[in-house]
Amino acid sequence: MKTLLILGAGTGGTMVANKMVHELDSREWEIIIVDRDETHYYQPGLLFIPFGIYNPRDVEKPKRDFIPLNVKLILSDIELIEPEKNRVLLSRDKQVINYDYLVIATGSHIHPKETEGLLDGGGWRKNIFDFYSPDGAAELARYLKFWKGGRMVVNVSEMPIKCPVAPLEFLFLADWFFHERGIRDQVEIVYATPLDGAFTKPRAAEVLGGMLEKKGISLEPNFNIGEVDNKKNTIRSWDEREIPYDLLISIPTNMGAEVIKRSGLGDELNFVPIDKHTLQSSAWENIWVIGDAGNAPTSKAGSVAHFMLDVLIDNMLRHMEGLEPLAEFDGHANCFIESGFEQGILIDFNYDVEPLPGKYPLPGLGPFSLLKESPANHWGKMMFRWMYWNILLKGGEMPFESQMTMAGKWQ
């Protein structure tokens, strides 16, 4: 028997398990998936929790429900990956798993410890919150419900972060939420970002920056946080700029899993170096990486993991047959951006083409407006949760192509 071992049962790992179970002959292959947590979180939904739009339980389901019956799920921490021995050591019962092929899908997580004074200065979860963790989002919801207003600062510690549009969506939804609560005039909203504009790519930065302005949200670009001063309720940049806050919403440094670092497989942020077009590990040819865990220069997001999926599966199958992998992944990313007041924006881009305006064709449902607010984009986003649980995770056919298309885009 040969073994395909998948590390991580989040969006990427779960999709790989569901696809591979149909591709590999169960008389020849055993598929094992390891994860430390039994709950699957619909991570795009965390954004809605602080504003009471979703409850925490709206974004949780048991991981086991999405793993095929003939895939073995082991709930355990991962101690060490030993690629030279083709084996992985688990914490639980000190199990050792030998593999023929390894898929790393261990994702990325927030590390507030990386910023001085953020986690340990006294303000964490008092007037400093994150919304990238389920408990952070839930505690922020409780806080915002009765907040009387003041100066709210949203700060990104450093790039790259998972879902780079989420901070903007948070700002737009906050503006809407405070309007609904009738306290918008009591709240000053500030966005402090290490980027030189609202977003990474010029045309989207212009549109999104214009929206911030229209909503009365002030932008502090090129702000690289050095520390949080909990006594003065101020964030300070490395070049000594200061921004005072009453309420700080932090998007802390994002890093890959600790086990990647322990195993000597990561870069300076514990992301695994890969070939950005084939998704094969740069160092080991029987190791493949999907989603946030790799260092491909594209967005860290579920939509990207989904667009990687078919390329990754094809390339692994080719490799098993002794064929060269195909350089087919183009960095395709696709995001619905909630903009408040039941409106949304859709952006679609890849390694080479930045988000452009136009129409996104989608049989049966679309077209959706690109880089422009519309109610359809909002409903697209809200409908996506159903598609995620019922189609995407199970490896079903989604009405999106892996490679980006220029159809409908205005250049």
Add this chain to the structure above:
Amino acid sequence: MTQDILDTVAFDDDGFMEDAAAWTEEIAQAIAEALEVNLSDRHWDVIKFARQEFETQGEPPTLRLITQQTEVSMKEMYQLFPGGPAKITANIAGLKKPTGCI
């Protein structure tokens, strides 16, 4: 003097050298002067690390990597190269613009 040296070098639209292999220490000196950076030994430690990293990895190093692999702290990087340490380091080291983030 500075301008004479810079005139001999091909830069891209963002002001980064088109050919990293054409870089010399004199060019670095000239770019630094144009950016009003006064190069000390500490600057050179960083610049040399960036060159060496680019030779092996093909990409200019991130700020985090520089502070992990050299003696220079984050705080000092902002003092040495005010405004955008990773970008300015790459610029003076004759490397392409760091892709940064997406």
